[in-house]
Amino acid sequence: MALFDIKNAVITIQDGDTPVNSIIVKIGEGTVGWTERKERRYILDRGILDDVRNEDETPLDIKLDFMWEYYEGDSGTDATPTIMDAIKQLNNAADWVSTDADTCRPYSVDIVITYTPTPSSCGDQEVITLPDFRYEQVEFDARNPETVSITGRCNVTEPTVVRTAQTS
């Protein structure tokens, strides 16, 4: 992933419905990050490094820590859910559908980060999809309700990244 200016990025939180329900969040300040882990097992041969094998897969760790400038939903009604509603399937997002095809698993959403360098000559648009995200911890700041601090995991080992040349 290239280093990018978070102010030129938007985050889309979307469900698994058809057509999808989503909210688009414009980020002001902060970070959006993830950690990919690949566990390896190094096997020694009489005390000397010899073989390497992959260990069990590890889910993608996600950390969303930002202040949003605004968010918008699919429709122009009061039905737009908040960010927390969307990730928790509550209130105006109560009818959102989990992105995980297995309905027995806990509710999940896709988080899509769209980074559009400005001006368009500054590089390709990058769309990073963090599929099947489930939150594990949220932190609230009563003095700054626009602050979002969420950690969680995705049921995949790495995100999907698509780069597209921008048309000027």
Add this chain to the structure above:
Amino acid sequence: MKIQGKKVEGVNVITMVFPRQDGLVVVLKAAGIQSYEEFDKMCPTPEPTEKIFPNGSRVKNTKDPKFQEAVDIWAKRKVAWMIIKSLEVTEGLEWETVDMLDPETWENYLSELTSCGFTEAEMARIVGGVTSANGINQQAIDEAEKHFLADQGQVQ
């Protein structure tokens, strides 16, 4: 409702005659549409999304390309629906590819008219007839006013 003792009734119907070879004529009629409820049910007016700010204020995002595209499609469908609905009064008129219950087919009236040999000028007449029947043709309204006022002048 009555005006000068006469009941006002009946929607406005405009008859359009298109001469064809061998003395044949194609007759289309356009009637005024009294209610757009049927259209509104199938194609509700697109609503822009709203940007919600930390202080709770909401601003309609009318610059959203998706919204603008939706309005464009909605407007085209409204015009198409108005034309085919108005022309329904034509006796025996049957469309082959237009289904009143399927908005995606409404604009097919254009290709059907073209395939039937209607020229661009004739299609403009049809649109003119439809707008006149629906009371939204300003030129027709101006002419009607002119005639009415001239008639009044003769009476006086």
